[in-house]
Amino acid sequence: MxxxxxxxxxxxxxxxxxxxxxxxxxxxxxxxxxxxxxxxxxxxxxxxxxxxxxxxxxxxxxxxxxxxxxxxxxxxxxxxxxxxxxxxxxxxxxxxxxxxxxxxxxxxxxxxxxxAVRAPRQPKTLPKPLNTADAARVVDADESLSEEPWIGARDAAVLTLLYGCGLRISEALGLTRAQAPTHETRVLRIVGKGGKERLVPVLPVVGEAVAQYLKLCPFAIDDDGALFRGARGGPLSPRIIQLAMQRLRGALGLPDTATPHALRHSFATHLLAGGGDLRTIQELLGHASLSTTQVYTGVDTERLVAIYRKAHPRA
CATH class of the missing domain: 1.10.150.130 (Tyrosine recombinase, N-terminal domain)
Known part of the structure; x- marks a missing residue:
């Protein structure tokens, strides 16, 4: 051509x-x-x-x-x-x-x-989070489609970090062995976009998922080496996690919008629905501007309206 x-x-x-x-x-x-x-x-x-x-x-x-x-x-x-x-x-x-x-x-x-030149008006698009039940199914290692148990545990650990800590995929795959969360870990220190540093609380389930992966991983990993490894032992590529998520979508009957990044959206949306305030969610996500975080209020409003229309007798 x-x-x-x-x-x-x-x-x-x-x-x-x-x-x-x-x-x-x-x-x-x-x-x-x-x-x-x-x-x-x-x-x-x-x-x-x-x-x-x-x-x-x-x-x-x-x-x-x-x-x-x-x-x-x-x-x-x-x-x-x-x-x-x-x-x-x-x-x-x-x-x-x-x-x-x-x-x-x-x-x-x-x-x-x-x-003096105005930026073009951006189309309004809302994040597409998963509901809480689907998010839980995605991060369940037992539902991995990999034939290699250690690879299934690895994928589950990465996806659990995305949903449990609200990390970007690059942030999760950028962790070293020394930074791996354990059962005792309470917070992770993450360096995000633009070198912006933040502290993210770690749920016990995240430490358990990473511990299971490390227990099964066949490679020796130095403290300063990449925590997550590919099938041949090199640093894990984001594309591999995207493909793993694609297989899970097919197996679980999820829409195409169920991507690894959608788990980060789900983290924020579910926190907001549970009473989290925007400032705290902004800090947890590492957003430089509150206006970036405010998009999740639109998602939560849509959810409330959908519930209202489904439940109200006169809706």
Missing amino acids: NQTAAPLVIAEPALMHLVAQWLDHLGSERRLADKTLTAYERDVSQFLSFMTIHLGGAPGADEISRLTPADIRAFFARRRMEGAGARTLARGLAGLRSFLGYLEKKGLANAAAVR
């Missing part, structure tokens, strides 16, 4: 050097996640490619300093024509704002143009 090649990134060397400095600043000082850095680098590269065509030549710091809101809007109009969605465009605008803000602090640009 023939595909149209993206325009080459052409910019003056001095500007490309500034891009590299900005990315280094985000990684070393702001401690942004690698995925975010990669996305920001790609977004700014696309913008510079666009500016090469827009200006008819390689852009430099001078051209960037004279940007207008119309230039920025023209770039995002092009990206929209290429099929970029609202979330992609919003992230691209955030990356461009960050870069121009960095140049502004150095006295090399005015970021007013990019600040």
